[in-house]
Amino acid sequence: MTRSAHRTRRILQVTGASAAALLTLSACSSSDPGTDAGSSSAKPSGTVTVFAAASLEESFKTLGKQFEQEHPGTKVTFNFGGSDTLAASITGGAPADVFAAASTKTMAIVTDRQDAAGTPATFVRNQLEIATLPGNPDRISSLKDLTRPGLKVVLCDKTVPCGTAAQKALDAGGLKLTPVSYEQDVKSALTKVELKEADAAIVYKTDVRAAGDKVEGVDFPESAEAVNDYPIAVLKNAPNPGTAKAFVALVRSAEGQKVLSRAGFLKP
């Protein structure tokens, strides 16, 4: 009798503990980013989570700081990565408020699943540029020069926007290029040149500018055929839609555009 009572109590203890653990887990996912987000007309508050293409890293970080200063009590957290990876995690249920993609095609992955609230708006455009080693020791002056044998060139993988764009530019020039690697996003392609492991990479103008004197940029005419539109949208399941809208407004404002064009982005 006592033994079985003892046992029942044990079971209760254990189930209680596991239930508590589960509650803690689920609480983590729902409570922190501004639970009072329902009042979307109220002034921005809480945490806003922005998923943005890797090429936006520098300018969005600047804009994030600006936003936090303009709206005390807010916090902007970023997840930068390849647009396709980000789109996949959003359709997979990642708790994001804003998505800024490097191509309309990757944004379409999210809008096709009806995960975006409203129509995405193009806020900047970005053009490709060749990144070479400092001083351009291989004297690369055109896209065709990249096809020279012995030259180590890295491209973005075809699944990410910079890779698609690079392919479009190569097609426009009627060129065939075999790189040493297809990198998973534009930043890792650029890093390979910064570390001098590759001689050149096809990246965005903005990435060349952000890298400072660690790489040298070479413009090429075919890049006009492969200009990427960058769309931005507030997501349907945004935990904090009010603040998210305010952030998108800042990105699209004259002030935001100034930061973006300083980074090398073109006007939409």
Added chain:
Amino acid sequence: MTGSDTLESRPRRDRHRGRTRPVPIPLLVPALVGLAFLLLPLIALLVRAPWRSLPEQLTSAEVWEALRLSLLCAMAATVLSLVVGVPLAWLLARTRFPGRGFVRALVTLPLVLPPVVGGVALLLAFGRNGVIGQWLDSWFGITLPFTTTGVVLAETFVAMPFLVISVEGTLRAADPRYEEAATTLGASRFTAFRRVTLPLIAPGVAAGAVLAWARALGEFGATITFAGNFPGRTQTMPLAVYLALQNDPAAAIALSLVLLAVSIAVLAALRDRWMTAS
């Protein structure tokens, strides 16, 4: 099944010390939760697998190229780990030198280091512009990044500690008196290692090799960072899965199934022969 039988059918009074007794609930419940947690993702993979389009997904040349490369590189990494890892384990287990504990800690560092960090470190060491790599490049014209050799190196870096730890543990457990007897009878220390120690620790070496092989097969971070991603040359299965997931989840699931099947097949085949022998 047998566990639950003994748990339920045995009368409670009958419980003596040393006999099979009911599993305490505070241990059983978390154990089952743990088991479910480990198995559910694998079951989900099977449930959501695109069974109908699977044949056509798996017959693509790219899949076989990636699989062939993965198996090849994991094998090469295991052999490389054996060649340098077993002597290293012996050194750690059987000799005394100042700072041995520190060296052992360094050896196990790749176990806890994020693989991407390992990849960056490899680039800085063996890259074209790296500390050692620049000499390899200018003296021998060897560059390792973006090559299949680079994949093998990245996998070895991440997998070898598993082998070293496993072999060192077996060496410590093995009785050193057999070796001592051999050396007293005139064998050199190397002969004693080769003829006495090595057969003695063979099961541990095998288990370590399996662990290292499995770790090498699944390697992602160090590989993509150090060796890049090019189909047929450096794109192993995990890289193919990751990139496929971005625009073709069905293909990623199909690739994952292949990798899962290969891993299960190898572990099952080796289990009877080696793993239980220790």
